[in-house]
Amino acid sequence: MTFRASIDIMPLPALLDPQGKAVSSNMHNIGLASISNVRIGKHITLEVEAADQASAEAQVKEACEKLLANQIMEAFTFTMEAVETVA
Amino acid sequence: MTFRASIDIMPLPALLDPQGKAVSSNMHNIGLASISNVRIGKHITLEVEAADQASAEAQVKEACEKLLANQIMEAFTFTMEAVETVA
Numbered sequence: 001m002t003f004r005a006s007i008d009i010m011p012l013p014a015l016l017d018p019q020g021k022a023v024s025s026n027m028h029n030i031g032l033a034s035i036s037n038v039r040i041g042k043h044i045t046l047e048v049e050a051a052d053q054a055s056a057e058a059q060v061k062e063a064c065e066k067l068l069a070n071q072i073m074e075a076f077t078f079t080m081e082a083v084e085t086v087a
Numbered sequence: 088m089t090f091r092a093s094i095d096i097m098p099l100p101a102l103l104d105p106q107g108k109a110v111s112s113n114m115h116n117i118g119l120a121s122i123s124n125v126r127i128g129k130h131i132t133l134e135v136e137a138a139d140q141a142s143a144e145a146q147v148k149e150a151c152e153k154l155l156a157n158q159i160m161e162a163f164t165f166t167m168e169a170v171e172t173v174a
Contacts, residue, residue, distance in 0.1 A: 035150055036133070037132075037134040063117075
């Protein structure tokens with residue numbers, strides 16, 4: 001079965017997010033002063049072939065830990081759904 | 088009221104995503120060969136002060152169009168929820 005995972009990788013809440021701070025400041029300059037607390041991370045989608053959802057989740061978790069996220073600075077969450085296989 | 092928006096900005100499906108392709112290749116090298124079709128975009132969270140949800144959504148849409156997303160190469164989607172205000 002094919003599963004599609006949707007992963008969000010965000011800077012940890014305790015850390016400064018300079019890119020987000022810069023965007024927050026710029027919101028004011030373009031007249032959107034009511035927007036604040038901008039934080040910027042990564043959104044990753046991928047497909048994984050696995051026998052069942054538990055196995056697919058284990059693989060996505062491993063991919064996040066080994067390659068996608070830097071766990072010293074980032075936290076990841078993901079959702080997963082089965083994809084209809086085209087016969 | 089304060090609303091929290093969660094924005095996903097992804098490269099358009101018609102476009103190549105070199106960063107995603109590179110990660111896909113590397114999945115094989117770390118023993119996760121069943122992962123494919125990796126696409127990498129941005130995930131942005133922000134807070135917006137607005138009278139109601141429609142007004143908050145209009146501001147987030149404007150922020151995406153003016154500052155956050157490059158609509159030639161990227162598409163954005165967002166979800167929004169009201170935040171409990173601390174009295």
